[in-house]
Amino acid sequence: MTIDHPVALAPAERAVRLLGGDLTEKALRLHLDGLAGVDAVGLEARAANLATRSIKTSSKAWALDTIIRTCDLTTLEGADTPGKVRSLVAKAVMPDPSDPSCPRVAAVCVYGDMVPYAVEALGAHHGDPDQGLVSVAAVATAFPSGRASLDIKLADTREAVAAGADEIDMVIDRGAFLSGRFGLVFDQIVAVKEACRRTDGSYAHLKVILETGELQTYDNVRRASWLSILAGADFIKTSTGKVSPAATLPVTLLMLEVIRDWNRLTGERIGMKPAGGIRSSKDAVRYLVTVAETVGEQWLVPHLWRFGASSLVNDVLLQRQKMTTGHYSGPDYVTVD
Amino acid sequence: MSRLSVPKTYKLAIGGAFPRSESGRTYVVTSPSGEFLANASLASRKDARDAVVAARGAQAKWAGATAYNRGQVLYRIAELLEGRRAQFVDEIVQSEGVTAAVAGAQVDATIDLWVWYAGWADKYAQVAGNGNPVSGPYFNLSVPDATGVVATIAPQDRTGVSLLGLAAVVAPIVLSGNTVVVVANEAAPLSAISLAEVLATSDVPGGVVNVLTGSPAELAPWLASHADVNALDLAGAGSLADGAWVDLQITAAETLKRVLPPVEGAPAPSLERITAFVETKTVWHTKAML
Numbered sequence: 109m110t111i112d113h114p115v116a117l118a119p120a121e122r123a124v125r126l127l128g129g130d131l132t133e134k135a136l137r138l139h140l141d142g143l144a145g146v147d148a149v150g151l152e153a154r155a156a157n158l159a160t161r162s163i164k165t166s167s168k169a170w171a172l173d174t175i176i177r178t179c180d181l182t183t184l185e186g187a188d189t190p191g192k193v194r195s196l197v198a199k200a201v202m203p204d205p206s207d208p209s210c211p212r213v214a215a216v217c218v219y220g221d222m223v224p225y226a227v228e229a230l231g232a233h234h235g236d237p238d239q240g241l242v243s244v245a246a247v248a249t250a251f252p253s254g255r256a257s258l259d260i261k262l263a264d265t266r267e268a269v270a271a272g273a274d275e276i277d278m279v280i281d282r283g284a285f286l287s288g289r290f291g292l293v294f295d296q297i298v299a300v301k302e303a304c305r306r307t308d309g310s311y312a313h314l315k316v317i318l319e320t321g322e323l324q325t326y327d328n329v330r331r332a333s334w335l336s337i338l339a340g341a342d343f344i345k346t347s348t349g350k351v352s353p354a355a356t357l358p359v360t361l362l363m364l365e366v367i368r369d370w371n372r373l374t375g376e377r378i379g380m381k382p383a384g385g386i387r388s389s390k391d392a393v394r395y396l397v398t399v400a401e402t403v404g405e406q407w408l409v410p411h412l413w414r415f416g417a418s419s420l421v422n423d424v425l426l427q428r429q430k431m432t433t434g435h436y437s438g439p440d441y442v443t444v445d
Numbered sequence: 446m447s448r449l450s451v452p453k454t455y456k457l458a459i460g461g462a463f464p465r466s467e468s469g470r471t472y473v474v475t476s477p478s479g480e481f482l483a484n485a486s487l488a489s490r491k492d493a494r495d496a497v498v499a500a501r502g503a504q505a506k507w508a509g510a511t512a513y514n515r516g517q518v519l520y521r522i523a524e525l526l527e528g529r530r531a532q533f534v535d536e537i538v539q540s541e542g543v544t545a546a547v548a549g550a551q552v553d554a555t556i557d558l559w560v561w562y563a564g565w566a567d568k569y570a571q572v573a574g575n576g577n578p579v580s581g582p583y584f585n586l587s588v589p590d591a592t593g594v595v596a597t598i599a600p601q602d603r604t605g606v607s608l609l610g611l612a613a614v615v616a617p618i619v620l621s622g623n624t625v626v627v628v629a630n631e632a633a634p635l636s637a638i639s640l641a642e643v644l645a646t647s648d649v650p651g652g653v654v655n656v657l658t659g660s661p662a663e664l665a666p667w668l669a670s671h672a673d674v675n676a677l678d679l680a681g682a683g684s685l686a687d688g689a690w691v692d693l694q695i696t697a698a699e700t701l702k703r704v705l706p707p708v709e710g711a712p713a714p715s716l717e718r719i720t721a722f723v724e725t726k727t728v729w730h731t732k733a734m735l
Contacts, residue, residue, distance in 0.1 A: 429672075436494055438673025439501070 120298045122374070123338040133291030140290055140334060146326035146362060155358040158401055159394045168393070169431055173211050174408055175392045175424050176203055177237070179415045180245055180381070182217040183445075184252075184349065190225040193218055197229035199443055200242050204425050206441070207432065212237075213421065214410040215275060217245040220268035227272040234272075237410035245275035245315070249300055252319075252348035254279035258296060265303040268312075275313040276304050279348060280332065282322045290335060297339035313411075315343035315381055320359045321351040329359055333366040343379035349416060354384025357394060364402040371403065380407070383416025389427045392420055418445060455485040455634065457492055457658060458641030460499030461651015467491050472659070474634060477542035477603060485634050488659035490667040493626065496655040497673055500594045500624035503652025508591040508622030516566030518648045519620055523559040525643045526552070533608055533636055540633035541604045551605065555612045558714050562616035569621065569719045577727070584730045589723035591622030592703060593675035596668035598628045598661045599637065600681040600711050607633035610711040611640060611656075614680045617718035619653055623676075626655045626668060630681070634658040661685060669696040676703035676722050683707030 120131065127135045163171055181200045183192060196216055204210040214237035216226050226244045227234060235241030246268035250256035256264075265276055278300045284292045297316060304312040316336040320329050336344050344363055347354040360382045367378045380399070386392055392415060399407050407413050422442040429437035455474070456463040465471075470487035486492075507515070526533070530552055537548035570589055577585040595618045600610030607630050618625045629637030641656040657664060662685050669677055677697045682690035690707050697704050705721050712718060 435670035436497070436667065436672060438497075438671070441672055 120294075120301075120338075120340060122340060122376075123294070125374075126338060133294075136290050136294060136335070136338070139338075140331045143327075143330055143334060146330055148326050151326060151362055152358045155356075155361045155398065158361070158398045159357060161394075161397045163393050163397070168427075171393045171396050172389060172424050172428050172431070174396060175389065175415060176213055176421060176428075177211045178408065178410050178413050179213045179417060179421055179424075180215045180217040180383075181213045181421060182349070182383075182416055182418045184217070184219060184247060188219060188222055190222070193222045193225045194229045195443075197226055197242075199421070201230070201233045203421055204428065204442075207428070210425070210428065212240060212242055214414055215243040215245045217247065217277065217416060219251070220246045220248050220264055220271070220273070222246075223268050223271040223273045243274035244272060245277055245313075246271075246273035247277045247279075247348075249278040249296075251277065251279055251317075252350040254281050255283075258299060261296070262299060262303045265300050269304055269306060273312055275315060275343075276300070277315045277317055277345060279317045279319060280336065282319055285328070285332060285335075286322075286324070290331075293332075294335055294339045297336060297341065301340040313342045313379075314340065315345045315379070315414075316341040317345045317348055317383075318363075319348055319351055320346050320356075320363075321353045326359070326362055329362055330366060333363050334370075337366065337370055337378055341378065343381050343414070345381040345383055345414075345416065347382075347384040347416075349384030352385075355382035355386055355416075357398060360395060361398050361402060364399060367407075368403045377407070377412055379412045379414065381414040381416055386415060386417050387419050387423060389420075389424045392417075392424065452483060455483050455638045455658065457486050457488055457496075458638065458645065458654070458656040459492065459496045459652075460502070460655065461645060463638075463641075463645070464492075466659070467495070470659075474540065474632075476539055482539055483635060485638070485658045488628075488657040488664060490664065492657055492659075493664050493667050494671070496626040496657060497594060497596070497668070497671055499652040500626050500655055501673055503650050504591070504593055504622075504624045507619070507624055507650055507653050510622070512567035512570060515620060515622065516563050519563035519566060519616065520560065522643060522647045522649065523556050523563060525647050526556050526559065526640075529639070529643060532639060536636045536639060537607055537633075540607055540635050543604060551607075551609050555609045558609065559612055559616055561714050562620050562719070565716070565719055566620045569716065569723075572716065573720045573723065573725070579729075582732050584732060585727065586730070587725050587727040589621065589720065590726045592722045592724055593623060594626065594673060595623045595676045595678060595722050596626045596628075596671070596674045597678035598665055598681040599630050600708075601630055601632070601661065601684040602681075602710060603632055606630065606711045608636040608640065610681065611637045613711040613714065614678055615654055617714075618678065618722050619649075621719060621723050623722050624653045624655075626657065626674070628661045628664050628668075628681075629656055629658045631658075631660055662689065665689070665693055666696060669693040669702070670699065672700045674700075674702060676705075678705045678722070679707045680705065680712050681707065683709070 248265040249261035318332045466486040468489035471484040472487045534548045573589040579585045600606040
């Protein structure tokens, strides 16, 4: 099963177009260092302001369904088993067994070695989330630390793609990025993107995890976002979920602004995935507001927007049950994760 | 120049904290003769929801404490109540319009009742549980277990129960390891919040006792239909208009809650009130094969 997506580009093609055919580390560095600094106070104030919106009744119902529809249901534990992945898939296909009108989640996100079990368990439900099916996302490149040689990262990626993963979540080398070796980080993303190529020439969707909790400054987040997009990312993702702080609203807003700028510059649409630390529907709705106000509502579709979460779906289901039944629900009425 | 008095703000007690109502609403609490006493928070359904979440979060740990420990924690509350005696007498005199002697008798009755229930914490299981005789090579034991989160309406009478009524519904619920969301006496809620302050400075974990002030008629239906509330004590719900407590009972049946019907005044201390909020768990265990 392959997924068509509108941003299928050869690796590094964007950088070549923006920075010229003679792609050097110097040109890349000049570009990234030339980016304007982030107004941290303004950014946080804007994010805080967006978080005050009150979303009610029919808009809330739409928001809850959108959260489920754009959620990557995730299990990334050392203790994962094929059985756990199968139960996750069962939940992805039918999040609320008491309500068949509940939409499916966008994808299940698992470690690379669990991809075959996820693909097998999904069966006929495996496919493009834009068409109501569920795709399989795999974390690769020595997730979550990214501390492995390039060969191992590429083998990790190829294996997941060959096993049927539609989306690859890779981590950047934060050590290299923080020590200023932008070229190395760029080359690794390009190489991983190349490893996402399937035998038929199409590419698995590449999500690049910046791990913003380790990047220290907003300026670095902006640079890393540009770097990832230039190197061929289809999605940029905040965090692995293994480092605190994980996704925050200001960081997500900042990355969305880069996506907006790139869209204005080239017309291309890059996806965004905040991951980790989003546990309540209320929080998640704030992210939706931020997306709608920054890049526009047309981004709120599974091929441009994802939540990376494990416990969020349960809270959304409780809110959904409250809206349909009129009384408060409880954790006994959703699955135990 | 005369000194300006500093009136106390009476807030809700949810999860060990004292928030105002999320709705921002308050209502005026007066003495029976109509004098202004305080502004109390008028809790909304969302405060009730938050209180249930807090109660659920605290339940496993509270039930996991040993019965002896729970008894000691409750006993310490009685000690603290004794220390704050003057404050409670004062509040009861103001809000019920009774003499200091009558108010003092209510505080004494409250402390005595609390000590009585504290004593049961590590004893009720011996009475309500059993070692069942079976003809096989195994033990068969029935033990009472906490039900979970219990919602209750404190007695709503104007006199005689503002402190005693609250204690008489809360103590039998929490001693077995349940956590409670209690809607205080609407007309006289001051001593309920002061009692919550005593609990907050005692060893009771936050979230075990959550006190809402406001209208039982508004809050009770949300608590009765809440799927994460395991039992409903309607002690003070008899005062609701048009026999509304029957509707609450019917609503509660939708989610298979245990329901205790209304009583007149403050419920008398009894073992039945304890066992109403426990579930009997029967287990077997092999005897040693020697």
